[in-house]
Amino acid sequence: xxxxxxxxxxxxxxxxxxxxxxxxxxxxxxxxxxxxxxxxxxxxxxxxxxxxxxxxxxxxxxxxxxxxxxxxxxxxxxxxxxxxxxxxxxxxxxxxxxxxxxxxxxxxxxxxxxxxxxxxxxxxxxxxxxxxxxxxxxxxxxxxxxxxxxxxxxxxxxxxxxxxxxxxxxxxxxxxxxxxxxxxxxxxxxxxxxxxxxxxxxxxxxxxxxxxxxxxxxxxxxxxxxxxxxxxxxxxxxxxxxxxxxxxxxxxxxxxxxxxxxxxxxxxxxxxxxxxxxxxxxxxxxxxxxxxxxxxxxxxxxxxxxxxxxxxxxxxxxxxxxxxxxxxxxxxxxxxxxxxxxxxxxxxxxxxxxxxxxxxxxxxxxxxxxxxxxxxxxxxxxxxxxxxxxxxxxxxxxxxxxxxxxxxxxxxxxxxxxxxxxxxxxxxxxxxxxxxxxxxxxxxxxxxxxxxxxxxxxxxxxxxxxxxxxxxxxxxxxxxxxxxxxxxxxxxxxxxxxxxxxxxxxxxxxxxxxxxxxxxxxxxxxxxxxxxxxxxxxxxxxxxxxxxxxxxxxxxxxxxxxxxxxxxxxxxxxxxxxxxxxxxxxxxxxxxxxxxxxxxxxxxxxxxxxxxxxxxxxxxxxxxxxxxxxxxxxxxxxxxxxxxxxxxxxxxxxxxxxxxxxxxxxxxx
Numbered sequence: 001x002x003x004x005x006x007x008x009x010x011x012x013x014x015x016x017x018x019x020x021x022x023x024x025x026x027x028x029x030x031x032x033x034x035x036x037x038x039x040x041x042x043x044x045x046x047x048x049x050x051x052x053x054x055x056x057x058x059x060x061x062x063x064x065x066x067x068x069x070x071x072x073x074x075x076x077x078x079x080x081x082x083x084x085x086x087x088x089x090x091x092x093x094x095x096x097x098x099x100x101x102x103x104x105x106x107x108x109x110x111x112x113x114x115x116x117x118x119x120x121x122x123x124x125x126x127x128x129x130x131x132x133x134x135x136x137x138x139x140x141x142x143x144x145x146x147x148x149x150x151x152x153x154x155x156x157x158x159x160x161x162x163x164x165x166x167x168x169x170x171x172x173x174x175x176x177x178x179x180x181x182x183x184x185x186x187x188x189x190x191x192x193x194x195x196x197x198x199x200x201x202x203x204x205x206x207x208x209x210x211x212x213x214x215x216x217x218x219x220x221x222x223x224x225x226x227x228x229x230x231x232x233x234x235x236x237x238x239x240x241x242x243x244x245x246x247x248x249x250x251x252x253x254x255x256x257x258x259x260x261x262x263x264x265x266x267x268x269x270x271x272x273x274x275x276x277x278x279x280x281x282x283x284x285x286x287x288x289x290x291x292x293x294x295x296x297x298x299x300x301x302x303x304x305x306x307x308x309x310x311x312x313x314x315x316x317x318x319x320x321x322x323x324x325x326x327x328x329x330x331x332x333x334x335x336x337x338x339x340x341x342x343x344x345x346x347x348x349x350x351x352x353x354x355x356x357x358x359x360x361x362x363x364x365x366x367x368x369x370x371x372x373x374x375x376x377x378x379x380x381x382x383x384x385x386x387x388x389x390x391x392x393x394x395x396x397x398x399x400x401x402x403x404x405x406x407x408x409x410x411x412x413x414x415x416x417x418x419x420x421x422x423x424x425x426x427x428x429x430x431x432x433x434x435x436x437x438x439x440x441x442x443x444x445x446x447x448x449x450x451x452x453x454x455x456x457x458x459x460x461x462x463x464x465x466x467x468x469x470x471x472x473x474x475x476x477x478x479x480x481x482x483x484x485x486x487x488x489x490x491x492x493x494x495x496x497x498x499x500x501x502x503x504x505x506x507x508x509x510x511x512x513x514x515x516x517x518x519x520x521x522x523x524x525x526x527x528x529x530x531x532x533x534x535x536x537x538x539x540x541x542x543x544x545x546x547x548x549x550x551x552x553x554x555x556x557x558x559x560x561x562x563x564x565x566x567x568x569x570x571x572x573x574x575x576x577x578x579x580x581x582x583x584x585x586x587x588x589x590x591x592x593x594x595x596x597x598x599x600x601x602x603x604x605x606x607x608x609x610x611x612x613x614x615x616x617x618x619x620x621x622x623x624x625x626x627x628x629x630x631x632x633x634x635x636x637x638x639x640x641x642x643x644x645x646x647x648x649x650x651x652x653x654x655x656x657x658x659x660x661x662x663x664x665x666x667x668x669x
Contacts, residue, residue: 069118076119080126095134098141102190110190113141114150121157124164135161135168139175144204145184145196155208159215169219172212174226179205180247181230181240202247210254224261227251231269234276238340245344249351260370266348267374271388273341278384280334284327338618341387346621348391353624356398368402371395372409380413380426389430389612390625397440397628406434407445414482415456425481432485433613436492439630443496446489447521450497453486454527461534470577471537473605483531483538484607487550490528492630494557497524518557529560540569543609556638574605 079090097116100107108116120127120138127135143154162169183198213219227248232240245266252259355367371392379389396406413419413427435441435449460479473480490497499519532539539547539562551562616622616629 069115072115073119073122076116076123077126080123080131084126084130091131091134095137098134098137102142102145110146110150110193113146114153117150117153117157121153121160124157124160127161127165127168129167132168135165136171139171142184142190144179144201145190146193151204155211158208159211162212162216162219169216170222170226173209173219173223174230176205176208176212177223177226177230180251181232181244202243206247206250206254209251213255220255220257223251223255224258227258227262228265231265234269234273234337238336238343241340242343242347245347249347259366260373263370264374264378266344267388267391268378270341270344270348271378271382271385273337273344274386274388275382275384277334277337277341278386280330280337284330284334342618342620345387345391345618346624349394349621349624352391352395356395368395368405372405375409376413380430381423383422383426384610385612386614387616387618387621390616393434393438393613394625394628396434397438400440400442403438403441403445407431407441407449410434411449411452414485415452421477424478428481428485429611430613432488433611436489436611437613437630439628443493446493446496450486450489450527451523453482453489454523454531457482457486457527457531461531461536465535468535470535471540471572471574472577473541473574473607476536476541479536480538480541480607484542484546486528486531487542487546488611490559491546491549491553492632494553494559497521518559520559525559528554532560532562532565537569537572539565540572540574541606543607545609552638553635556635574602 075090076094079094082089083091094116097108097113117138138157143151158172162172179201183201209223213223230244232244248262248266252262352367352371355363358364375389375392379385379392392406396402410427410431414424414431416424419427431449435446457479460476460482464476464479468476497520499521539551547566551566554560554562613629615631616625
């Protein structure tokens with residue numbers, strides 16, 4: 001080594017700097033590759049190498065739908081962004097995933113749907129109103145028919161969607177309630193998966209509703225209007241009605257705040273069907289109508305027992321419609337409506353029964369308040385309701401206190417001058433019918449009601465008689481409706497108005513003569529006589545069938561003889577006493593003639609014999625009222641067969657009178 005120059009050492013030349021090699025993809029050839037390269041090198045520049053594949057190696061092409069979750073999320077996010085900018089190509093591809101029918105050959109697999117649904121779950125903040133087309137496609141997709149994992153994922157999407165985008169809450173709830181009415185069609189079946197039963201589909205819909213109501217408590221207000229709008233039309237099938245009612249009762253189990261509204265909705269629609277049946281029956285011939293009600297087959301209990309054959313029966317109906325004449329078709333429609341009525345009433349009886357028979361006072365009071373509210377707002381104002389009111393008839397007799405409450409409510413409505421006249425007349429009919437037909441209505445209440453009505457009639461007489469020219473239904477309708485109620489109660493419960501042995505011994509006002517077979521409590525005969533022979537002449541206005549029956553019974557029992565008055569009334573024309581109630585109310589304009597006013601008979605000027613608790617004939621649900629119902633009992637010596645049901649040998653007048661008092665077809669002792 002040369003010595004340091006500072007030390008006198010020789011200086012060596014500086015070493016040459018080597019150039020830096022840059023990395024390259026060309027692999028350095030070594031000796032081991034020489035043979036391979038020589039073999040692969042073409043012998044001539046004009047010849048190309050041949051490529052061969054190993055047949056034992058599996059080649060898999062990755063489907064575009066089976067991308068990684070992160071890539072799928074990015075795809076959906078960009079599709080939404082481009083849609084907002086006006087480019088809908090990617091957006092439409094995503095929407096097509098959900099609009100393709102599951103039965104189609106190119107339908108996406110469950111795996112694909114799951115990946116897209118998970119991607120949408122992370123992008124709900126971008127699903128605003130501008131993306132409503134995609135949201136509706138998602139909601140209308142066949143999600144409820146798939147496996148449990150996908151259903152759980154879809155419910156998460158629904159929850160996030162309504163939380164982040166409240167504008168879709170109504171659409172989501174409407175979609176779920178729709179599954180409570182109709183199951184998905186056959187085109188919603190998923191290929192390769194087992195069909196989901198109808199009951200499981202409805203259970204999934206209930207689970208989704210329960211989850212959303214727990215997530216957003218205010219959603220119950222939106223749900224209330226939706227269940228009202230989606231209630232089956234009266235022309236829909238019996239199965240649709242029964243299924244919907246049963247599902248609504250399940251809804252109020254997890255949404256108790258909707259209990260009163262939902263039950264009122266069911267009762268309101270039930271009353272409409274009830275009234276329609278009565279109108280249709282009256283339009284048909286009497287013999288056809290009676291046969292329809294009596295010949296209805298017993299309806300199977302529960303929806304599940306007749307679900308399977310419902311479709312077949314409906315198909316048969318459709319195919320045979322052309323062969324049925326109009327009257328027969330109308331009769332068939334009535335039978336269908338009666339079946340709906342019977343099934344729904346049986347469901348409601350079953351629903352209310354535990355609340356009245358249980359030990360919870362709060363549950364009973366709540367159910368009672370709901371029924372009373374329905375009676376006041378729905379049943380009482382509806383003319384010609386025939387069966388729905390038996391809910392009150394049955395449950396009001398479950399305890400003496402409830403009997404007293406219902407009677408008191410009817411008395412209040414009948415005597416309240418602040419209520420419309422039509423409602424007061426209806427309340428009088430309900431009061432009389434309940435007292436007459438209720439087997440658990442005690443004798444004391446019968447007497448009290450008779451006394452209440454008698455007192456109110458005395459008030460009306462004092463008010464009306466000074467200016468009374470004669471019988472006039474329009475001017476004195478409240479009086480006549482109460483007097484007819486009194487006659488009806490007497491025909492059914494006259495035995496409870498007789499004085500008992502103790503009353504005969506203690507009451508000096510009751511004459512104890514040998515020639516009287518029946519002794520009455522004080523005031524009975526006087527009340528009847530004072531009203532029957534008053535200037536208001538109620539026997540001319542009250543229903544002739546009820547008047548005739550009362551005349552026979554009262555004469556037979558020695559209460560009051562009225563046949564001579566009935567003969568006089570035959571020569572009396574009600575039209576001569578009819579006049580406008582108030583000239584101010586008609587504004588000085590002559591009254592317009594109507595189809596009723598120009599009739600030659602006087603039926604339109606007389607009270608109808610409608611009493612709401614006439615015999616109950618619905619075959620299935622009648623089991624709930626049989627033990628509460630008082631059948632008509634004839635008077636020995638007056639009705640030879642012991643009942644007033646009427647036979648073919650009886651004369652026309654007697655059978656008409658018996659029909660007017662709502663007598664039964666079943667004979668009693």
